[in-house]
Amino acid sequence: MTGARYGGDVPGASGDVEPLHRALGLTDEELERVVGILGREPNHLELAMYAVMWSEHCSYKSSRVHLARLPKEGPGVLVGPGENAGVIDAGDGIAVAIRIESHNHPSAIEPHQGAATGVGGILRDIFTMGARPLALMDPLCFGPLDEPRQRWLFEGVVGGISAYGNAVGVPTVGGELTFDPAYRQNPLVNVLCLGALPISRLVLGRASGPGNLVVLLGATTGRDGIGGVSVLASAGFGAEGRAGSPEDAKRPSVQVGDPYEEKRLIEACLELLDAGLVVGLQDLGGAGLACATSETAARGQVGMEVDLSAVPRREDQMASWEVMTSESQERMLAVVAPPDWDQVTEVCARWEVRASVIGRVTEAALVAGRPVGRLVVRERPGGPVVADVPAASLADDAPRYRRPMAPPDDLAERRAAGPDGLAPPADCGADLLALLADPSWVYRQYDHQLFLNTVAGPGADAALLRLAGPGLPPSRRAVAVTTDGNPRWCAIDPRAGTAMVVAETVANLACVGARAVAVVDCCNFGNPEHPEVMWQLSEAIDGMAEACVALGLPVIGGNVSLYNESGGADIPPTPVIGGLGLVERLERRPPGAGWSAGSTVVIVHPPGPSDPTLGGSRWAVERRGVRTGTLPVLDLAAHARVVDLIVDLVARGLAGGPELLDAVHDVSAGGLGVALAEMALATGVGARLFGVAGHAGLFGESPSRVVVATARPDEVVERARHFGVGTTVLGVAGGGTLAVEGLLALDLAELDAAFSGGIPAAFGEAG
Amino acid sequence: MAARVGVVVFPGTNCEHDVAAALALVGATPELLWHGLRDLGGVDAVVVPGGFAHGDYLRPGALARFSPVMGAVARFAADGGPVVGICNGFQVLTEAGLLPGALQKNRGLRFMCVPSVVTVTSSRSVLTSGLEVGTELVLPLNNFDGSYVCAPETLEELVAEDRVVLRYRDNPNGSLDDIAGICNRGANVVGLMPHPERASSELLGSVDGLVLLRSLLSLPVA
Numbered sequence: 002m003t004g005a006r007y008g009g010d011v012p013g014a015s016g017d018v019e020p021l022h023r024a025l026g027l028t029d030e031e032l033e034r035v036v037g038i039l040g041r042e043p044n045h046l047e048l049a050m051y052a053v054m055w056s057e058h059c060s061y062k063s064s065r066v067h068l069a070r071l072p073k074e075g076p077g078v079l080v081g082p083g084e085n086a087g088v089i090d091a092g093d094g095i096a097v098a099i100r101i102e103s104h105n106h107p108s109a110i111e112p113h114q115g116a117a118t119g120v121g122g123i124l125r126d127i128f129t130m131g132a133r134p135l136a137l138m139d140p141l142c143f144g145p146l147d148e149p150r151q152r153w154l155f156e157g158v159v160g161g162i163s164a165y166g167n168a169v170g171v172p173t174v175g176g177e178l179t180f181d182p183a184y185r186q187n188p189l190v191n192v193l194c195l196g197a198l199p200i201s202r203l204v205l206g207r208a209s210g211p212g213n214l215v216v217l218l219g220a221t222t223g224r225d226g227i228g229g230v231s232v233l234a235s236a237g238f239g240a241e242g243r244a245g246s247p248e249d250a251k252r253p254s255v256q257v258g259d260p261y262e263e264k265r266l267i268e269a270c271l272e273l274l275d276a277g278l279v280v281g282l283q284d285l286g287g288a289g290l291a292c293a294t295s296e297t298a299a300r301g302q303v304g305m306e307v308d309l310s311a312v313p314r315r316e317d318q319m320a321s322w323e324v325m326t327s328e329s330q331e332r333m334l335a336v337v338a339p340p341d342w343d344q345v346t347e348v349c350a351r352w353e354v355r356a357s358v359i360g361r362v363t364e365a366a367l368v369a370g371r372p373v374g375r376l377v378v379r380e381r382p383g384g385p386v387v388a389d390v391p392a393a394s395l396a397d398d399a400p401r402y403r404r405p406m407a408p409p410d411d412l413a414e415r416r417a418a419g420p421d422g423l424a425p426p427a428d429c430g431a432d433l434l435a436l437l438a439d440p441s442w443v444y445r446q447y448d449h450q451l452f453l454n455t456v457a458g459p460g461a462d463a464a465l466l467r468l469a470g471p472g473l474p475p476s477r478r479a480v481a482v483t484t485d486g487n488p489r490w491c492a493i494d495p496r497a498g499t500a501m502v503v504a505e506t507v508a509n510l511a512c513v514g515a516r517a518v519a520v521v522d523c524c525n526f527g528n529p530e531h532p533e534v535m536w537q538l539s540e541a542i543d544g545m546a547e548a549c550v551a552l553g554l555p556v557i558g559g560n561v562s563l564y565n566e567s568g569g570a571d572i573p574p575t576p577v578i579g580g581l582g583l584v585e586r587l588e589r590r591p592p593g594a595g596w597s598a599g600s601t602v603v604i605v606h607p608p609g610p611s612d613p614t615l616g617g618s619r620w621a622v623e624r625r626g627v628r629t630g631t632l633p634v635l636d637l638a639a640h641a642r643v644v645d646l647i648v649d650l651v652a653r654g655l656a657g658g659p660e661l662l663d664a665v666h667d668v669s670a671g672g673l674g675v676a677l678a679e680m681a682l683a684t685g686v687g688a689r690l691f692g693v694a695g696h697a698g699l700f701g702e703s704p705s706r707v708v709v710a711t712a713r714p715d716e717v718v719e720r721a722r723h724f725g726v727g728t729t730v731l732g733v734a735g736g737g738t739l740a741v742e743g744l745l746a747l748d749l750a751e752l753d754a755a756f757s758g759g760i761p762a763a764f765g766e767a768g
Numbered sequence: 769m770a771a772r773v774g775v776v777v778f779p780g781t782n783c784e785h786d787v788a789a790a791l792a793l794v795g796a797t798p799e800l801l802w803h804g805l806r807d808l809g810g811v812d813a814v815v816v817p818g819g820f821a822h823g824d825y826l827r828p829g830a831l832a833r834f835s836p837v838m839g840a841v842a843r844f845a846a847d848g849g850p851v852v853g854i855c856n857g858f859q860v861l862t863e864a865g866l867l868p869g870a871l872q873k874n875r876g877l878r879f880m881c882v883p884s885v886v887t888v889t890s891s892r893s894v895l896t897s898g899l900e901v902g903t904e905l906v907l908p909l910n911n912f913d914g915s916y917v918c919a920p921e922t923l924e925e926l927v928a929e930d931r932v933v934l935r936y937r938d939n940p941n942g943s944l945d946d947i948a949g950i951c952n953r954g955a956n957v958v959g960l961m962p963h964p965e966r967a968s969s970e971l972l973g974s975v976d977g978l979v980l981l982r983s984l985l986s987l988p989v990a
Contacts, residue, residue: 163878163879164879167820167879167881167910167912168780168820168823168824170780170782170819170820259823260820260823261779261780261820261822261823261824261825264779264780264782264820264823265779265780268779351802352779353779444881445878445879445880445881445882446878446879446880446881447879447881448879448881448910449881450881450908450910450963450966450972451782451783451786451910452785452786453786453789453790453965453966453968453969453972455972456971456972467971470785471785587971589970589971590970590971590973766876
């Protein structure tokens with residue numbers, strides 16, 4: 002669907018005339034609801050505004066009833082879900098803002114710009130809160146790289162993140178890569194941003210003070226990205242995204258990014274906030290001006306008058322609905338008290354940022370005892386009103402659907418037929434080599450060091466960053482951040498799988514010495530009109546809630562991306578968790594994954610017998626094509642003890658105390674085998690290990706396990722006992738071979754070739 | 769008294785705070801200099817830091833050379849003042865004609881954020897004076913256009929006049945003659961692609977960059 006179809010009733014596929022509201026993505030019932038709110042038929046502009054604001058992407062209309070079950074409260078939470086970003090008190094007068102988003106659909110259509118504008122959008126969410134964006138992370142899912150189209154998507158997405166993130170001057174400090182045929186037509190491009198601010202500067206995206214100026218900052222407004230949220234993000238794809246296909250026709254709905262404009266916008270906005278020159282700030286993202294004006298007015302319980310003729314345009318003869326719903330990038334809405342306007346223009350001129358007064362904040366009227374602010378739009382000052390709606394009705398009154406849910410019909414059979422009965426591999430070594438992949442081809446293209454904060458960067462279990470940045474009070478604290486997802490686990494059991502993903506996030510943070518304090522989530526799912534997808538979403542949210550409650554973690558923000566389907570096939574449920582951890586004192590680097598010769602290799606695990614099931618493992622899925630079975634058991638109480646132990650061991654070293662650990666790495670996708678191989682590769686030192694229980698012990702993905710290497714194994718075992726955690730000595734590091742008794746013996750050179758060759762080889766490059 | 773070092777900021781520059789922090793670590797007093805200034809305010813040295821000056825539009829450094837501050841930087845350099853361009857700053861100095869040659873896209877045509885091992889090949893320059901030739905330093909690279917090129921006669925001149933100050937040990941980007949950094953005839957203007965400020969703390973994994981910055985502060989260089 003292109004912008005032209007907004008022009009009036011349009012011919013449908015069968016040649017019938019499709020009513021305008023349906024062409025815009027509103028159902029007949031939703032139109033009735035609009036009529037009920039306005040007490041009359043909406044005009045074209047009003048309809049377009051409701052269509053974008055009530056889209057799945059903006060309104061979360063299918064997911065809200067479920068998201069309400071997530072825990073949101075926690076000791077350090079300054080701002081929870083519903084604002085532009087979640088904010089946590091990190092200590093020393095510093096607050097940390099964090100948010101995660103998806104840009105899946107735009108990236109499937111135009112990978113470079115789709116991914117680039119995803120970065121731009123999330124940065125604006127962070128500096129809207131008054132925080133300087135300090136780090137990005139990009140979890141990505143694609144189909145297999147042996148297909149040319151996947152290489153085009155992958156190279157484009159990575160190139161887009163690199164081009165935008167590097168130029169805008171925010172380091173990309175990590176991410177995650179998944180390759181699975183299920184993402185062939187619908188890649189996932191998620192992006193997380195972390196920022197920091199002096200607590201005193203925290204601002205919320207709300208308008209206040211009737212008479213204050215509504216100011217549009219940044220880029221001009223064009224026809225790019227019109228209907229991005231409704232056309233792209235809230236509908237699935239057909240079978241093939243090739244030229245001439247319906248997907249090709251969606252290309253005009255993808256926005257184009259300009260990191261240089263955004264960089265100046267960041268600096269100008271932060272300077273305006275520092276100088277106290279704005280009373281409210283809101284980014285323009287999905288649904289453009291319609292969203293920014295209605296959300297800020299709704300949050301501030303005020304109204305707003307907007308004069309469209311004051312909006313700087315990059316194209317002639319734009320219709321009012323185009324101006325109000327354009328998703329042109331690099332724009333912000335500021336609310337400014339009139340006496341400050343001259344100083345605002347001065348700051349903006351210095352940064353070469355355009356600033357235009359496009360309206361005023363107006364008083365809300367009391368209707369039945371409730372303040373109702375109206376969003377009133379004119380095409381020129383004093384001209385006729387072209388839209389007049391209660392602002393909050395756009396932002397808050399979208400319908401909420403309790404859509405039908407149903408588990409898949411064959412759930413019982415799928416769970417019964419797991420991979421545990423499969424014959425063991427003839428050569429475990431060959432299977433291990435096939436599971437290794439070095440992501441450095443990706444992160445070498447990202448500036449991951451700017452701001453001099455990156456103590457542990459991409460490739461580590463989690464990024465560990467000094468808590469420092471321009472304008473922040475001095476601090477010896479650090480923050481850790483990670484993103485985790487696992488579609489193999491979540492496809493088998495969305496509830497238990499999502500809980501395991503949360504558990505892994507917390508373990509990853511622990512490996513760099515950080516105590517998890519909050520998470521954000523990005524729920525990537527298929528078509529919510531499919532009952533099985535809604536069941537997956539509901540189950541995943543329950544699993545997330547269970548794990549977060551047990552581990553004491555508030556969910557301080559999130560994003561839901563639905564309609565990730567093509568040709569009727571939904572992607573596997575892919576909730577991605579972004580975890581934030583804190584370190585109280587950072588004086589020394591964490592041990593990292595690499596061990597040195599002579600160290601004793603110990604696996605830390607819950608006490609009692611282990612659960613060596615292979616269900617949901619990379620080995621079962623990628624090496625045997627088995628996506629069924631059940632997941633290993635996650636004991637959240639035992640997990641918390643394992644995590645506490647690891648934080649205790651690592652954080653002492655970080656703080657400058659005696660360093661007990663030589664290496665630390667959690668066991669996750671690929672199982673113990675992949676963890677050991679990565680540890681050997683990190684320093685180029687092999688190991689001789691014993692007592693691994695067959696191929697299931699090597700490739701099973703039971704949670705709550707961390708491998709450590711130490712020169713003082715007795716002390717580690719003693720600390721573990723104190724925490725109620727089990728330990729098993731696996732052997733000793735050293736030599737040029739990774740040998741696991743009875744299972745494999747691999748030369749480091751072989752391991753290295755398999756590890757570093759994979760991704761570059763797909764592009765005909767050397768590793 | 770601590771040396772005052774001006775750090776030039778164009779719209780789009782992003783390494784100015786990092787460079788200022790690293791300079792402070794070696795005892796300098798950094799001062800940010802906005803690109804619209806026509807006067808350097810009496811600083812003792814100038815660093816043009818990395819980033820994307822004016823968005824790198826047209827090509828890196830091509831617009832920055834027209835910023836008012838560059839006239840002042842050129843006069844400062846002509847008077848023998850120490851000027852160091854790091855990464856995008858190096859690109860700016862070549863575009864401004866303060867250093868010969870140009871930086872083109874990396875071999876492989878990808879952005880590259882990797883550690884590099886560089887060898888000090890001349891101790892003539894303000895950035896390498898006091899360092900022994902042959903000293904190896906580990907410094908991060910972070911650029912798309914880092915491959916140094918120049919005319920054959922320019923290269924001959926650079927080599928003959930001992931003006932190649934840093935060379936890569938394992939040339940990662942296709943630079944001519946493994947060149948990572950050069951200086952002008954007066955040895956007071958230096959450009960280099962690696963980022964010394966990113967190797968300024970044990971927490972970040974290397975302090976090799978501080979060696980160069982200390983050298984810059986041991987002013988003046990004859």
